[in-house]
Amino acid sequence: MPPPGAFGPDKGDDMEEAEQVLRDARAVLNPAGISVARVSFVASGATAQVWKLESASKTWALRIVTGNRGAEDQVGYAIRRELFDRGGHVAEPVLTSAELQPIAGRDWSLDRFIHGVHPARGCLPDRAAVQLGQTLSLLHHLPARGFGRPSGMAEGTAIGPCEAPMDGVRHRFENPLPECWPRGYTHPLLTRLPELRDQILSRLARVTERVQQGHGVLCHSDLHERQFICSGDDLGALIDFGDVTLMDQHWDLGSLLYFHGPEICGKVLRGYGATQICPDMVASFSIAVAMHHASRARLPGKEHRFDVAAKYIRRLLSDVDRDPA
Template sequence: MQGWADLGRALRVLHALPHSGHGLLADDARVLQGQAQDPGAGVRSRLPSAWPFGPLPLDQQPLVQADRSLQPHLDALTPEFQRAAGAPTRVCHTDLHAGQLIWRGGRLAALLDFGDAACVPAAWDVASAAYFHGWAAAAQVAAAAGLPCDEDAALFGLLLAQHRAARARRREQMAQAVGFAHGCLGRLHGWAPAAPTSLPRLAAP
């Protein structure tokens, strides 16, 4: 769909804006400046509990509690998460779900809601597009934005899966997070264990 290329071009413009710092943007109309001073704190400002940047241990992550087979794979990726988070930052949207995109005739008419915009690596936006719209769409977005759809996008995808699992209130939401995590591992390693056949009971919304 041509609209994915439209989104990529919009992100290319966003990513080129002058900025400083890390993480969620400070409330300052004069500059685009992240609230955090280092990459790990920048990730944490947007994804407060995502391991290895947040305070919650890996074995207590809702994603891992939903599927224990993910734990050793995530643990082994600790240095890769740190490396990906330390990549050069861009001003990123970070939350490209369907409600943020207005379409007209298959073309992108508007990109909405910059309340979660942050100074983070551009791979975050590729991962966000993949989480909500699939990797095929993300590849089109990345190409138009001048970005690779590579292992860093999969690593940020695993961080997003943790965040979405922590926010899940319905079984299908948790299933999406778990399934996406397996898909990211598959992209990183060419293999991922089978998704679980059952998930823990979730709190009512």
């Protein structure tokens, strides 16, 4: 996502869009007692646009859903509500379109605005890392059944549409494991790293074995640095639950290791508090995460992901060779 306040090449068009969002938001929110005085663009991603709404004394974050992902956004809102009520470090949910009406024909959700900054990759403060671990533990223990992207909620339980664990993985990731590859496909990372081919495939086989055991929990699944808002040394909020998926908890932990390295991952695990987590299994899942991100390098503007993923796997497996413990 672009940084807060970022606009495209024609700022006049962006000003007009902001004015239209202000009019549309006022039409829906003002009758509900939320008086919107100003609006400013925050970010835009695959699942939603985010706008900052301000009154004389309060500030909110408005997520306007992209395309037909309204049902998914409602699930994300319900998950954030459960996490907030349990003391998780997420923004406080306020309202959704399900409680009022769409804004200009689009579904939306409204949270309290969290003031703070995104940390640099691999530089999450110690206290924030522990708080992130606590929040992920809460997320992973929320009631859920099935696999894949939740299709809805039933009596407080998130429902995954898939019965098979590997189908749930396919719902979220692109070519992370050989079982997900098309017939005759060779992952480009195996071609880039021929000297590590056997090690990579051995690691991915361990991931497959674990996935097929069927340990499904709600995973955030995309734990890069712009998903964290920090205020000083504290985690203000874990944000953007648009890719939440029911699958093995190690996908989240592998995502952390991939994006932030072993030091930050270790601090998060201290807050997470699970004694049954095997660091070597986390490392194996992080390779599967790397395979996904390398596959996504085919998309415009994401070409750099392939080199990043190859460099990560080379460094990880080299570190394992130097220190098997």
